[in-house]
Amino acid sequence: MRNLKAIFRFLLLLCVTVALYSTWFLLRFFIPNKIFWRQFIFELWAISFLRIAAMQVEINGESPKPPFFLVSNHLGYIDIPVLRSVVKGVFVAKHDIKDWFFAGRMIRDMGTIFINRGNRRDIPRAGSRILERLEKGEGVIVFPEGTSTRGEEVLPFNSSFLEFAARSGVKVCCVAISYRTPDGEPKPSEAICWWDDTPFLTHLLRLLSLKSSVAILNFCTDTVSASDRKELAALLHEKVAERFIPVL
Numbered sequence: 001m002r003n004l005k006a007i008f009r010f011l012l013l014l015c016v017t018v019a020l021y022s023t024w025f026l027l028r029f030f031i032p033n034k035i036f037w038r039q040f041i042f043e044l045w046a047i048s049f050l051r052i053a054a055m056q057v058e059i060n061g062e063s064p065k066p067p068f069f070l071v072s073n074h075l076g077y078i079d080i081p082v083l084r085s086v087v088k089g090v091f092v093a094k095h096d097i098k099d100w101f102f103a104g105r106m107i108r109d110m111g112t113i114f115i116n117r118g119n120r121r122d123i124p125r126a127g128s129r130i131l132e133r134l135e136k137g138e139g140v141i142v143f144p145e146g147t148s149t150r151g152e153e154v155l156p157f158n159s160s161f162l163e164f165a166a167r168s169g170v171k172v173c174c175v176a177i178s179y180r181t182p183d184g185e186p187k188p189s190e191a192i193c194w195w196d197d198t199p200f201l202t203h204l205l206r207l208l209s210l211k212s213s214v215a216i217l218n219f220c221t222d223t224v225s226a227s228d229r230k231e232l233a234a235l236l237h238e239k240v241a242e243r244f245i246p247v248l
Helices: 002-027 032-053 079-084 095-099 103-109 121-137 161-166 200-208 229-244
Strands: 056-060 071-072 089-094 113-115 137-142 171-182 211-218
Touching: 002 032, 002 056, 002 103, 002 200, 032 079, 071 079, 071 161, 071 229, 079 089, 079 171, 079 211, 089 095, 089 121, 095 103, 095 113, 113 121, 121 137, 121 161, 161 229, 171 229
Parallel strands: 056 211, 071 137, 071 171, 089 113, 089 137
Antiparallel strands: 171 211
16 A cells, blocks of 8 residues: 555656646746746745655744855755755756756756866856856755765765855855654655665655655754855854754
8 A cells, every 4th residue: 555655646746747847848938037937836846746745844943035055964855845845946966967867957957056076177167157046036055965864963064065155255044954754654764865775766655655754944043154165164064963853
């Protein structure tokens, strides 16, 4: 029964994803204010994903309003619809994601900014793209851990993701993401966090088989700024770690 529920939810999610992306792909050539409609489609997809997965979002603190530069810990792909259902923004991601079959095109079309951390010359380019988005009134969301974890702790932040913010003096917001599952259901570290070599589809079906779950967003009430990227990374890590609830 659990497997049938997961398969049904997956097929529903697939239909919603294809329908929404197709709508955006066809209409983007004709509609004015493309940023508004791209944000609207992205938000609608995020909310639909969470409803299909029976996941509620618990918000503590005040979420930032665009334009903003927001950093968060990273527990898995589900962080994206969770955050995007609450804040309006685009994500910064590793450059290899844009080459993912089919999904890479959708991720790119939703405004994602890609960065090659192994190429120092690419950081200024990504920084200029971030500044461009902020000037257009969009929010920008970054996962500076550079990878997802099983939820034991917040890994040290990679300062290369924050070089733009340090150089430009942008004030940075931060949030800690955690998850909770009901008694009798698998722990979040097993069913929600995607940190090991489990194939994506296998993990997604495991997540969709949950009876219900809760995402917890603990927003910091103040912003952080520093002219040194390593100092900025350390300050932000401290604030996120203080608010992070381990999911094991």
